Amino acid sequence: MPSDDFIVTPWHVEGEIDYDKLIKQFGTEKITGEILKKIEKTAGEIHFMLRRGIFFSHRDLGKILDEYQSGKKFFLYTGRGPSGHTHIGHLVPWVFAKWLQEKFQTTMYFQLTDDEKFYAKENLTLEQTKSFAYENALDFIALGFKPENTKIIINTNNIRTLYPIAAQVAKKINFSNTKAVFGFKNETNIGMIFYTSLQSAPCFIEDRQVLIPLGVDQDPHFRITRDVAPKIGRPKPALIHNIMIPSLTGPGGKMSASExxxxxxxxxxxxxxxxxxxxxxxxxxxxxxxxxxxxxxxxxxxxxxxxxxxxxxxxxxxxxxxxxxxxxxxxxxxxxxxxxxxxxxxxxxxxxxxxxxxxxxxxxxxxxxx
Amino acid sequence: MPSDDFIVTPWHVEGEIDYDKLIKQFGTEKITGEILKKIEKTAGEIHFMLRRGIFFSHRDLGKILDEYQSGKKFFLYTGRGPSGHTHIGHLVPWVFAKWLQEKFQTTMYFQLTDDEKFYAKENLTLEQTKSFAYENALDFIALGFKPENTKIIINTNNIRTLYPIAAQVAKKINFSNTKAVFGFKNETNIGMIFYTSLQSAPCFIEDRQVLIPLGVDQDPHFRITRDVAPKIGRPKPALIHNIMIPSLTGPGGKMSASExxxxxxxxxxxxxxxxxxxxxxxxxxxxxxxxxxxxxxxxxxxxxxxxxxxxxxxxxxxxxxxxxxxxxxxxxxxxxxxxxxxxxxxxxxxxxxxxxxxxxxxxxxxxxxx
CATH class of the missing domain: 1.10.240.10 (Tyrosyl-Transfer RNA Synthetase)
Structure with a gap:
């Protein structure tokens, strides 16, 4: 473990996380009182997850709130890696995303990355991760989203839409980038290496700015997306990060569907x-x-x-x-x-x-x- | 250049190729008189491209000819990277594939890899490579194939069919493998790194053995596929290789659509x-x-x-x-x-x-x- 005594990556969270240190490590910004005021100005209230610092960090949130005030709308995107059944920790960003959707009247995309979990987990088949994707989708829908403004993406179902966008992104990312951001090694499988470009793809599915509510462990994917965006002539995704939800058995790490x-x-x-x-x-x-x-x-x-x-x-x-x-x-x-x-x-x-x-x-x- | 004074990879061919040396380098087998007799037994004749050594090398061709004799059919697959208009060199494996199709009464898949050429060529857009794909398809069809037993795959059009197969393959290939076989570097883009699994995918599109007539420069892709096949419980593709068609301006290298x-x-x-x-x-x-x-x-x-x-x-x-x-x-x-x-x-x-x-x-x- 590094000197900070914690590790946060999209596939591994370990140790007791110091969120102020993590903000410095990742280079994100803390959600300040000023940001909260901007949200309140439109939303009319502050969600308790914001008041309590469950959502604690962001990238470019101030910018898109200012733009929203001047009439420029954004859309929302979040997701889940379907490696198992949904647990209550997963619901945190989804519930918050729903609040954002209602307050800012946006469309919303929810990505279920059945391919990612297939690549990442030795023992899972694509049939299994796809079946979990459908299971997880039920939990998302149960939170009250409306099909008129909310679309669920399952990667292997929607690959025809995603792949041409992912290809634009993938051309601008090299293996060194993925080594630096995800710690990939020569032994990493090439599905995994390519995968980040598919998680980027929904950022560019509408021709406007995206805001992504997400667990902070997923930030590395979009750090890459933000580097690529100007190179393909698209706006950088804005992010709002929630803390890791602790496992029942104690702080340190996050609640995991496999435990x-x-x-x-x-x-x-x-x-x-x-x-x-x-x-x-x-x-x-x-x-x-x-x-x-x-x-x-x-x-x-x-x-x-x-x-x-x-x-x-x-x-x-x-x-x-x-x-x-x-x-x-x-x-x-x-x-x-x-x-x-x-x-x-x-x-x-x-x-x-x-x-x-x-x-x-x-x-x-x-x-x-x- | 290595001591052999020539280089043959899917994206670069240079020098005067010694095909006997290449057979040793690649680890393929020479097409022998015995193989030709087996072909003649079914086909009733020997195509002039076989007689003249235009098709000179193979992998497992003897095996599938024996199996064919005992009633086990195979299917054909070949393709083209649409980086430009079709030139006469491209027609060599297609014309030969058509002869094989007629003599062995097989289905045939023709893959146009618009994504590959987008990843490989800095200045080509996906729209351009796709447009070349349609152009190239016309030349293929013009050779007299029948739609009843011949299907054209354009990668970005057919990604929904290809991706779940490619994912099975990609999970079994790591970055080291692609370094060893293609000479990829840390600077190689991740689209390119993943791509070989999409060229593998049509090998497993039917639930039987495939035979691939192809330029020998494409062999490295299927060397990987052959390593992966048993790991995913599928038969290894058999290959039959043609020599590189020289450029008008001289031997050394191959005829290139960009020159x-x-x-x-x-x-x-x-x-x-x-x-x-x-x-x-x-x-x-x-x-x-x-x-x-x-x-x-x-x-x-x-x-x-x-x-x-x-x-x-x-x-x-x-x-x-x-x-x-x-x-x-x-x-x-x-x-x-x-x-x-x-x-x-x-x-x-x-x-x-x-x-x-x-x-x-x-x-x-x-x-x-x-």
Missing amino acids: ESGTIYTTDSPQVVKKKINKYAFSGGQPTVEEHRRIGGNPDIDVSYQYLRIFFEPDDKKLKSIYDDYKSGKMLTGELKAILIDKVNSFLEEHQQKREKAKDQIERFLLSEK | ESGTIYTTDSPQVVKKKINKYAFSGGQPTVEEHRRIGGNPDIDVSYQYLRIFFEPDDKKLKSIYDDYKSGKMLTGELKAILIDKVNSFLEEHQQKREKAKDQIERFLLSEK
Whole structure:
């Protein structure tokens, strides 16, 4: 591990991430009060994920907000690598993207990179990643997007649209660039080497500026895209980054669809959710009730509290009172977990119903090929 | 240049090629009398390009001929990189492929790699290479293929069919492999690095063995494909290689569509053909008529004679008499050139008519996407 004690790449996140250091390392910009004011000016409000620093960093966000004010619209693009079932961590940028879409009245593209996960995972077949892509699409649709202004891209389905754009990008990227940005080696397969150009392609699918809400681990792809954009006469994508969502089992790394115990899937039953949180959720509490009452818990490292902060408790006042009660020792770990279990299960109850309905809607969302 | 004094790669051919040395360098097999007998057994004859060593080398040809005898059919695949208009050198493997198709009653795929030429040529756009692809397809169709058993693939048109196959191949090839086989460097663009997997894809488009008639410079692509095939549970492609067709201006290198003066295009007028051959065709004759009568010419280095041998004079007896007359000094260079001009122009007169008719047929040849 480098001296910073953490690693963030699109395929590997490790260590406890210092986000201020990461901003310096990646060369992005912090979301300032000034930026928040610009957002509020159009949106009329500030999403809690912005207030709480879940979205913490950006590239060119100020520029596109200024342009929006002067009448120049943008479009949204985000995505997911379908290596498994959707977990609740995936929903963070999607929910935020939906808020942006409503407030800024944009079109939205959602890319499912079945080819990427096939290239990246030795044991996954293309049939499997494609099947996960359809599964993941249901979760996306369940969040309430509309097919009129939202299109889902599945790479192997939409390759006819993507490839000619990707080719323009690929011609301007050499192997050295991918070594520098992704750490690729001579042993990296050539699908993987080419792949970044397909993740770039949706940035140029409309003839206007794109804004990409995404996990900060995906930034390296678009750092390359931003270098290429002027070379092919297109605007640089603007980005807004969210932090990594911690695994249930603790901070350090991100929640991963391939690590069963640390992950709450959107298809988990109430019993499974309860069991996972009670058994695995990393706690900031003290070893005994007596000690906890005396010293108090640490919500800043407690995963249950963090899930409430990141996603499940949008009400700042309620969140603060949980924070204070847990820190003072008034609230026990079991009580904190019970709040999260309740929140997750009531979210999932509704989500799972919408997810079932999405099965009838999915065809209307899939990008049709020219 | 290496010690062998020639270079043969898919994108660069230089020097006077020693084909026996090339067979050793590439690790292919020479077409022997035994192989010719096997072909004759089914075909009932030996194509003059086989008799004369224009097709000189192969991989696994004996194997698929034996299998054919025992009832196992194969299919044919060849192609072209559309970097410019078609020249007469391109027609060599196509004409031979048509003969194979008729004699062995196979389906045939013809791939036009518009993406490859876009990646390889700094100044070509994808629109230009695609437009050349359509132009080149007309020449292919004009040779008399039938849409019932012949399909034309244009990479950016058929990427939906090709990409999932290419992805299977790409996952099994790493950057080191492409360095070793193509001499790629860190500065090579990632489109180019990935591309070989798209040239592999048609090898697996049917669920049976493929035979590929092709210029020997394209062998490196399929050397990789042959390594990958067993890893993805598919049969290794069999190959039959033709020699490089010399440029008008002389032996060494191959006829190139980007070098105007050394190239006879299929769309050239009789006057242009006459002028190009008279002005540029490298001659094996002597500086003066007197000297030529006395010493005789050298048909082995004379490009006009070589064109007759390779393509324009299928009659062995007539060819031999030209050879003897030129070598003895009885036939002057001007007379030899006049024979070639006449042959080329009568071929092109018919070809250009068929090429016009092909414009109405092309849609029926284009591979339709699933």
